[in-house]
Amino acid sequence: MGRGMARNLSAAGLLAGVWNRTRANGEALAEELQVPLTEDAAALARLCDVVITCVSADQDVREVVGALADGVSKGDVVIDTSTIGVDTAEAAAETLRARGAEFLDAPVTGGPEGADTGTLQIMVGGDPDVLERIRPALQAIGSGATHFGPVGYGQRAKAVNQVMVAGLVQAISESLSFAEASGLDTERLLPVLTGGAAGSRLLERRGSRILAGDFEPGFRVSLHHKDLNLCRDLLQKLDVSLPLVEMTIKHYERLLEQGYGEEDTSALFRLKRDLFASGNRKSL
The missing domain is CATH 3.40.50.720 (NAD(P)-binding Rossmann-like Domain)
Known part of the structure; x- marks a missing residue:
């Protein structure tokens, strides 16, 4: 950058x-x-x-x-x-x-x-x-x-942004995994999603690449993991734990363990897609 x-x-x-x-x-x-x-x-x-x-x-x-x-x-x-x-x-x-x-x-x-x-x-x-x-x-x-x-207040604002990005990455990864497993024509579905209420810049920029298995960064898993830990530190000072933050940190740790830390955050799709694999239908 x-x-x-x-x-x-x-x-x-x-x-x-x-x-x-x-x-x-x-x-x-x-x-x-x-x-x-x-x-x-x-x-x-x-x-x-x-x-x-x-x-x-x-x-x-x-x-x-x-x-x-x-x-x-x-x-x-x-x-x-x-x-x-x-x-x-x-x-x-x-x-x-x-x-x-x-x-x-x-x-x-x-x-x-x-x-x-x-x-x-x-x-x-x-x-x-x-x-x-x-x-x-x-x-x-x-x-x-x-x-x-x-x-310090620039960093506080950025922390809010990073929590919201976590939510978007989670939602897009799960939704596209669901679409793929449902047998939908995702090439036709993506323009509908990006043009509707679920549309976002992240979906527009990353949707087709996610479905193609292209996780070239972008914004690396390792960096967003670091950022969410900074968010966790600020939240702890407020005596609050946000489920979205904790869940995404946990999922990124799995990706880091599997060697995907230098991939784009959309590599979270790897974990979500596995939920729909035969014999592996359980929550993360």
Whole structure:
């Protein structure tokens, strides 16, 4: 997703340089976009007033923000688009604030397709005045950037999104397994479903691929599993356990055990389809 964001920033004339922890990836992107590849994160921070980061997990953010802190100046802004814990976002903000820089937690939704087309929805936590100051950068990578509160509230909004995605993946996987087992012509059924009350972007984008057994990511099982555990942490602070979250974590753990963690979340169809297999008709 970072590549898509960088390409759109470049197209808007806003990309000053790039850096990647995997140097080969950084070199390829720098050559494609004709911008400098910096030696390290601190050098990138010294080059730019605004840095946008996109990594996978909490520890990654802690390490990258720690490295950026060595190069930031007063008034610089770091915008993190990763999905991480609220505590990590708050710690990152403190690290940068000590150097006079600002931090926005700005997780995104829309998947690789949204990153490529610049249509991501961005959920922002942090100082609203800082958001307005750097809004042109976010407009280059997304179709909307909504402020939800102080640092950490972008992550809270993203948690709600990830719970809803879990529900959609569960419903689509079960329904299409049911349709297939019922002997329906699924090629004819899909346009009816996507055009009716059950329609969703996920069904539209993934429906035919699911039925074809194509689980190329997309959004990986391993990442959504990580995100739902972050949701569980927030729910525990509210003294609530959501059945949908617990069930989906359990199902993803089965997929991880079977070696499907790097497939798209729609690989949940594998488990649902097995429910209809002869001699295996029991609930998950």
